Amino acid sequence: MSCSGVDSQTKVCAVIGRPVAHSLSPLLHNTAFFYYGLNWVYLAFEVENLKGAIEGVRGFGVKGLNVTIPYKTDVLAYLDGLDMLAEKIGAVNTIVNHSGHLKGYNTDAQGFLKVLSKEGIDPRGEGFIILGAGGAARAISFALAQSGARLSVLNRTPERALELSRKLEEEFGRPVPALELNIDNLKFALDNAAVIVNTTSRGMSPDVEGTPVPGELLRPGLTVLDIVYSPLKTRLLREAEAAGAKVVGGLDMLVYQAGLSFELWTGLKAPLEVMMAQGRNFLEPKKLERKNSLALTGFMGAGKSSVARLVSSMLGKELRSTDGLVEEAAQKPILRIFSEDGEAYFRELEMRAVKEVLEGDNLVIDCGGGVVLNQLNILNLKKKAHIFYLKAGLDTCLKRAEREVRPLLGHDPGEVFRLFSLREPLYEEAADVVIETSGLSPEEVARKVAKEYESLS
Numbered sequence: 127m128s129c130s131g132v133d134s135q136t137k138v139c140a141v142i143g144r145p146v147a148h149s150l151s152p153l154l155h156n157t158a159f160f161y162y163g164l165n166w167v168y169l170a171f172e173v174e175n176l177k178g179a180i181e182g183v184r185g186f187g188v189k190g191l192n193v194t195i196p197y198k199t200d201v202l203a204y205l206d207g208l209d210m211l212a213e214k215i216g217a218v219n220t221i222v223n224h225s226g227h228l229k230g231y232n233t234d235a236q237g238f239l240k241v242l243s244k245e246g247i248d249p250r251g252e253g254f255i256i257l258g259a260g261g262a263a264r265a266i267s268f269a270l271a272q273s274g275a276r277l278s279v280l281n282r283t284p285e286r287a288l289e290l291s292r293k294l295e296e297e298f299g300r301p302v303p304a305l306e307l308n309i310d311n312l313k314f315a316l317d318n319a320a321v322i323v324n325t326t327s328r329g330m331s332p333d334v335e336g337t338p339v340p341g342e343l344l345r346p347g348l349t350v351l352d353i354v355y356s357p358l359k360t361r362l363l364r365e366a367e368a369a370g371a372k373v374v375g376g377l378d379m380l381v382y383q384a385g386l387s388f389e390l391w392t393g394l395k396a397p398l399e400v401m402m403a404q405g406r407n408f409l410e411p412k413k414l415e416r417k418n419s420l421a422l423t424g425f426m427g428a429g430k431s432s433v434a435r436l437v438s439s440m441l442g443k444e445l446r447s448t449d450g451l452v453e454e455a456a457q458k459p460i461l462r463i464f465s466e467d468g469e470a471y472f473r474e475l476e477m478r479a480v481k482e483v484l485e486g487d488n489l490v491i492d493c494g495g496g497v498v499l500n501q502l503n504i505l506n507l508k509k510k511a512h513i514f515y516l517k518a519g520l521d522t523c524l525k526r527a528e529r530e531v532r533p534l535l536g537h538d539p540g541e542v543f544r545l546f547s548l549r550e551p552l553y554e555e556a557a558d559v560v561i562e563t564s565g566l567s568p569e570e571v572a573r574k575v576a577k578e579y580e581s582l583s
């Protein structure tokens with residue numbers, strides 16, 4: 127892979143729809159590709175000509191697609207095969223290109239079922255109220271009906287609710303009441319149901335004061351799921367929570383359906399926790415609280431430890447080192463952890479060390495050079511600290527690193543150069559502030575860091 131991460135070997139996935147500019151899928155999938163170091167990229171295409179787009183997928187050998195509004199149903203006509211659930215639902219949100227054979231899946235439905243299982247909700251025999259009768263309602267209600275749930279569908283336009291309920295009744299041979307979405311019908315439906323699923327767009331930004339259910343109908347014992355994920359907590363969820371109900375936001379379903387698509391394309395287990403954290407970080411309004419810690423990152427030998435010590439005394443902040451915590455946890459030096467337990471174990475301890483460090487406050491954090499390899503580390507650090515990248519050329523780093531043996535600075539200069547080239551863009555990307563350190567003494571670098579920090583806070 128090149129420094130930009132894209133080269134002649136890069137595999138492509140994408141979401142198609144109209145509009146797609148708001149889509150979180152590129153962020154979630156590129157996060158997952160990056161997590162595994164895959165040379166894959168995920169793009170968003172605003173498509174006018176669906177047939178042409180699918181021909182392009184075949185022509186360019188695009189590995190996989192997500193499909194969103196308005197094409198989830200229309201796209202079926204251009205595929206070579208369908209997964210059984212997608213066929214039943216009559217909608218596809220994921221396409222896998224098996225050497226030119228395009229197969230359609232519906233991970234919206236399975237994603238929803240995964241949310242239920244994570245929340246410990248068993249749909250069998252349980253009463254669900256589906257609000258809305260569009261594409262998402264269709265996928266969710268088919269998944270639920272197939273799992274033995276009892277359903278009623280409430281929609282502003284009752285004819286559309288009726289259309290969906292007829293399809294469900296035909297397929298599953300059980301009655302599915304279809305009603306207009308109003309307060310009386312909600313009261314009636316709530317007599318027989320303990321779970322509400324909002325699939326309408328009420329409450330979605332910018333309509334943040336909108337809600338499909340009047341607050342006075344919400345009560346303890348109910349579970350309310352909202353597929354709206356922006357804002358993370360809709361008015362419906364806020365009021366349900368205040369009334370003592372259990373609430374589940376839309377980001378979970380979004381991430382689960384994305385995770386299932388990722389697994390279909392790559393055969394790898396989706397890094398759901400990292401995808402979720404990335405999504406939440408993007409959606410949550412930035413906290414205004416001041417961050418009073420700083421984290422120093424950079425390649426081995428960049429001077430992090432000496433500079434961190436100086437900055438900590440200049441700013442009167444406590445000094446913590448992730449490597450120090452790792453050694454404490456393992457009860458042995460880093461060199462021995464690498465040789466006896468392996469790098470993967472070291473990275474696990476390092477991730478725990480980052481979490482542990484961040485329990486503290488008002489810190490200077492001396493990060494091991496590899497902390498930036500794990501996006502969860504970066505997301506966690508960013509919550510509480512400004513990240514400073516101490517930048518230096520490889521020669522400078524190697525010279526400065528001479529004083530101490532490091533497991534990853536072996537004798538093969540080509541390998542070290544490769545590591546350095548891979549790491550540099552990671553440091554740049556994670557950094558809030560980049561400090562050029564070549565030719566400067568630790569004192570001079572520390573003064574630069576302290577000055578930049580003061581101007582930030």
Ligand code: S3P
Binds near residue numbers: 424
């Ligand atoms: C590493 C850097 C080291 C230490 C370990 C792995 C790395 O810390 O965590 O040897 O992967 O870059 P320093 O950067 O403080 O040397």
